[in-house]
Amino acid sequence: MIDHKDIIPLVRVEMSGLNRNTDLGTLEKESGYEIIKNFVNQKTNHIKTPIRQLREDGCISLGKITNATEVKKELFQYPIYRGHIKNEIYSDGIPITDYRHNDLRSGMYCWSMSDLLKCQSVVDIASNPLIIDFVSRYLGCLPTCYGINCMLSSGTSGHGTTQRHRDSDDFKFLSLFVYLDEVTLFNGPHVYEIGTHLGNPDGQKGNELPHENINKKILTGTAGEGFIEDNWGVHYGMPLRPDRSRICMWVRYGLYDNYTARNSVNIAEHAAQEHLFDMTNEINKYVFRFVTKD
Secondary structure, X not given: OOOHHHHHHHXXXXXXXXXXXXOOOHHHHHHHHHHHHHHHHHHOOOOOOHHHHHHXXXXXXXXXXXXXXXXXXXXXXXXXXXXXXXXXXXXXXXXXXXOOOOOOOOEEEEOOHHHHOOOHHHHHHHOOHHHHHHHHHHHOOOOEEEEEEEXXXXXXXOOHHHOOEOOOOOOOOEEEEEEOOOEOOOEOOEEEEOOHHHOOHHHOOOOOOOOOOOOEEEEOEOOOEEXXXXXXXXXXXXXXXXXXXXXXXXXXXXXXXXXXXXXXXOHHHHOEOOOOOOOOOHHHHHHOOOOEOO
């Protein structure tokens, strides 16, 4: 482990405001910083930083990032819809309002994006500056949000997302997932096959899945925990037991208003006029320009 005894021989003097000899000017300060930074990087190269883990593995857990109780309190003001996304392709568009007091049939349900963007807690998660910065570092540019969704899975839905698949939304993109219920092995944890985002062997196309990767990450977690993944990697949701349910939200960040956003999510049709994003913030104004209408 590194301590001051390793650093002192590298610099003329340690920087400090305690006396005149250690109160350094800008040039010596910056020079010392470069020397120490390079030394630390060399000695800790075996330790994966979060961004390095995401780049190498394709997925990283973030721990608790929100108060799930507060998020659900806002969500429950609004109806849900059949299907995993509320649009003309995946849903019949018929609102269900009594879902909290009546048993739901097995299946997947969702909230509309226009209602989600009226929830301050959802907007705060999607626009968290640390999340945006982390995503920007992975993508190499400021991201474009092209979808915000929240799904309620009830019982054995048999939905296609429980099959191994990879998403082909963009040239490079990430999804932030947040569990709003505790997720165990029995109510549909997300599974990610480590490293599969790096591509297929032999030039196979995306839909030609590689053999199942035994190096999997099963993402269980408590309510309020999140994770980020590169969805080009192979992933799926484990089936729920018939008597179980879960609520999970996701935010998708890509490079632009991609083909999937325009033709599957139908982002232009479902962009929200009423929303809680702070559009005086230039980053929000850019990142969320396609999910909102101003």
